[in-house]
Amino acid sequence: MHTFRIKLQLNLYKAVMALTLFFIVFIEAGTIVTAQSQVFAGILSPVMRLLLPILIALLLGSSLLILFRCLDKMGKKGLWIYTGILFVILLVGFGVILSNFLPFSSTDAYNMQDMAMYLAKTGEKPISDTAPHASYFGMFSNNYFLTVIFAKFINMLSRAGITEVQFALLALSVAGMIIATIFLYLTGIRIGGLKGGAKILTLCVLNPIYYILPMWIYTCSFSIPFTAAVIYFGVRLLKEESWKDRVISAILFAVFGITGYYIRPTVMIPMIAFVFCYILDQLIGKKKIKESIQSFGIVLLIGIVVSHGISGLNQSYFETVSAQNYPITHWLMMASHGDGEHNKEDYAYTHQFRTKEEKTQATVDRMIKNYKSYSFSELMAFEQKKLMVSWCYADGGDLIEKISQDQKNTPLYTWILGSRFDLFREYCYGFRISNMAFLCLALWRLLKRKKEDILQVFWAVSILGGILFYCIWEIKSSYGMPFVMLFLLLGMAGIDESKEKLFQKRDEKYAYKCGWTELVLLVCVICICLVSGEQMRKSKIPVYQWSVHCINGTSAKKMEDVGKTVHINQKFEALHSFNRIGLIVSAGDRAKEFNDILQVQLTDEKGNRIYRGKIQADKVGEHGSVILKFPKVTPTKENKDYHLRIWNKKPHKGKLRVWYRKEFYMHSYKGKLEVDGRNHFENLYLQVYKETKEPWCDKKQMLVIAGIFLLWTAIVLVIIPKKRCNENVERGER
Known part of the structure; x- marks a missing residue:
């Protein structure tokens, strides 16, 4: 036994x-x-x-x-x-x-x-x-x-x-x-x-x-x-x-x-x-x-x-x-189809049922249905994608x-x-x-x-x-x-x-051959460093310096409590130079049909105008990202507060909505929002930043990065093995 x-x-x-x-x-x-x-x-x-x-x-x-x-x-x-x-x-x-x-x-x-x-x-x-x-x-x-x-x-x-x-x-x-x-x-x-x-x-x-x-x-x-x-x-x-x-x-x-x-x-x-x-x-x-x-x-x-x-x-x-x-079966259902990640439609599906028992039964049924729809090869492909994302x-x-x-x-x-x-x-x-x-x-x-x-x-x-x-x-x-x-x-x-297997004692003959191997490897590393470093130096990338950074529309919601006449005034603080302001705006079909327009103006603390433009409904994309571009503005200690004003000259015929942050007690940036003369405790979804096109690294940075890699490689491939082989020779090992 x-x-x-x-x-x-x-x-x-x-x-x-x-x-x-x-x-x-x-x-x-x-x-x-x-x-x-x-x-x-x-x-x-x-x-x-x-x-x-x-x-x-x-x-x-x-x-x-x-x-x-x-x-x-x-x-x-x-x-x-x-x-x-x-x-x-x-x-x-x-x-x-x-x-x-x-x-x-x-x-x-x-x-x-x-x-x-x-x-x-x-x-x-x-x-x-x-x-x-x-x-x-x-x-x-x-x-x-x-x-x-x-x-x-x-x-x-x-x-x-x-x-x-x-x-x-x-x-x-x-x-x-x-x-x-x-x-x-x-x-x-x-x-x-x-x-x-x-x-x-x-x-x-x-x-x-x-x-x-x-x-x-x-x-x-x-x-x-x-x-x-x-x-x-x-x-x-x-x-x-x-x-x-x-x-x-x-x-x-x-x-x-x-x-x-x-x-x-x-x-x-x-x-x-x-x-x-x-x-x-x-x-x-x-x-x-x-x-x-x-x-x-x-x-x-x-x-x-x-x-x-x-x-x-x-x-x-x-x-x-x-x-x-929500019952745990909601997440099991959500993980059973699509890409296995967060799915807004699944949340809406579960939310429509009143009791927890109804939610559980509905999500279990849908989960089983999802898995039954796969062939074996499709299920394996689905799980493979999930493993790739997870790990x-x-x-x-x-x-x-x-x-x-x-x-x-x-x-x-x-x-x-x-x-x-x-x-x-x-x-x-x-x-x-x-x-x-x-x-x-x-x-x-x-x-x-x-x-x-x-x-x-x-x-x-x-x-x-x-x-x-x-x-x-x-x-x-x-x-x-x-x-x-x-x-x-x-x-x-x-x-x-x-x-222990890697660091077995080497005799002089092997140590000599090992030196040639290490030399070849060192040359390969030098080539990788030089080629990749040169490609980094020549690549132009957008570089962002942020003053206000709200990411990807998360924790944001469109303003639904505004009427056909819109007047929004957002005050914010900037501590770094900036030449871009990002907003999220959503435009309904009727707003696009009649090309509703929002006027936009940016002024500094002293009232000097920095930017004046407009947002047209028919030019608002699917994700609603709107970028305002203007020459670089450099804040000072005495002049670091700015006012972004958004309004319409004539009543809108459709829904052209600006998005705001869903914030209550904790705020992502210092600011004050007024909508139609009323103070709001939220702030607009806002991105204030300086965008420039620069090489990924300059020549000095490239040499520093390459030097670190080469020094690291030299220690691993040359200095440590050489010391070990010499020690073996001193002991009389042949």
Whole structure:
């Protein structure tokens, strides 16, 4: 019987590893394809767009192998110093983010923060049907708990006299990422001592997504420390022998897991993976039945208590609207057709049913109908597209757009989120390609083993769970970001597996041949740097310097309360030079038929006219974007306020509507809006910026970028191998 259980465990283990490896190979290939098509598009040639991310991946991979080998030889004191340096680098990186960026949230993230501000200012509990965003929170219950946390945090800020709420929320998000890193570091120590902690911390510091993800002040980023805690305490439960430590780990596992679930349900995926791995251990009798019952009993009991408390807290704020919540089958339905992403028509479909039971039945029926309409090949093609969107955008895809609505607009913004963000994105893709390659190696080695490593199974099952979940759920590229830490953990195992084989001792003959190989590779890198650098230097791109930045019409709505006579006056502040103003205008068929016209005038604080023009209904496009162009305007400290006036000379015969931001307490820019003489607490959807055509980089910048790559390559391909070979010769090895 015992032999049968061992075979059953091994077969389950192999099946999970094989399936995970299949998906990781697909993600690796998809990431390379996405990098080639998305980054430096229109700037580099297709060949260079393919070679550059692969070059970065190879350099990163080689550097990590060298670093990990050095860490294996390092003493305890050296490891502590190295770890301290890494934490300093991490803190400096986050300090740079806090001092250079201040993103303003949109869509769901904005609704949460604005509602939190409303709750903090009014103390209303429960909210009324007329509260800001009441209809949003009627539909979606998944954001209740974090909204309540934000409200209490804003109350604390108010008592402390702190008014910079947006910056404080960003700092809170950064603190969450630091806590997640500490949990990962502790996990590394549990599985590999100080060396394991230093290795996983190295990957965290080098991971570019780590630094921009906190700028998305939403459940996805705030769930990461809870996911990291679940992983850490899960590892403790799998390996813990002491009864006392096992009880503490079980309690904290349940507290962080259930709390994280109410922030973002994907935290449950590593919890389910833990249960799977625990059962695997139980199959061959590694865990005593009594120990297992105790651990699961504690987790279950604490989980019920925490869940009851959080659910009660949520209801105390949102019980008046919670009956309107959409069922989870709505997202399953939305994920079953089209591109599997957000779909306004699906929301309208679900909204037409009154009760939750009717919504559930209708969405289930439609979901089944959608899946039945596919042939097998069509279903596979559909899932392939979903996998590409979910996992193959190493820069987070829509993540960059979500955080690009920045309020500081410092020079660094251009290189990370703005017009010249391609190099940063390329590094993101290079890191992911390298990480996925090590994942493939780790999984392949695990498949060949005759004995399982339960912790690596834990990482693999968690990753597989996330992949399978987004095969049936609504997708966005940013949604997979919390799983990055699992990629790092399993990737770390892949680096450890491969470094000894790569760094086998070389004799003098091989070292001599190796020198020729390295010389050829160095020449290839020089060619890539020179060709790509020249293409960057010669490419002209639009460069934007923002003063007011509202992105893509999100959180915006057209003015319906204006009559046939329109008079809009928007005041705004500009701190940078600008020569463009962007608006969103919608024109109905009747307005286009009779060519209704809006007059537009821009004046400065002193009343000097800067621009005068008009918006014609028949020239308004499908998406309604209207750009006003004029010579560059340079604000001064004494003259930085501007007035945009929009009106019609004669009554409109159709509907020609200007759009405004759906804002209540938090505003994306300083301004004041008047419509027909009435003050509005909203502002117009507005973009105020300077647009210029410039080379992607100048000659000096090109040389700096090329120099970094060449120096990096020289260290990896020449200096380190040469030193090693010389050491072998000194020892008398032939």
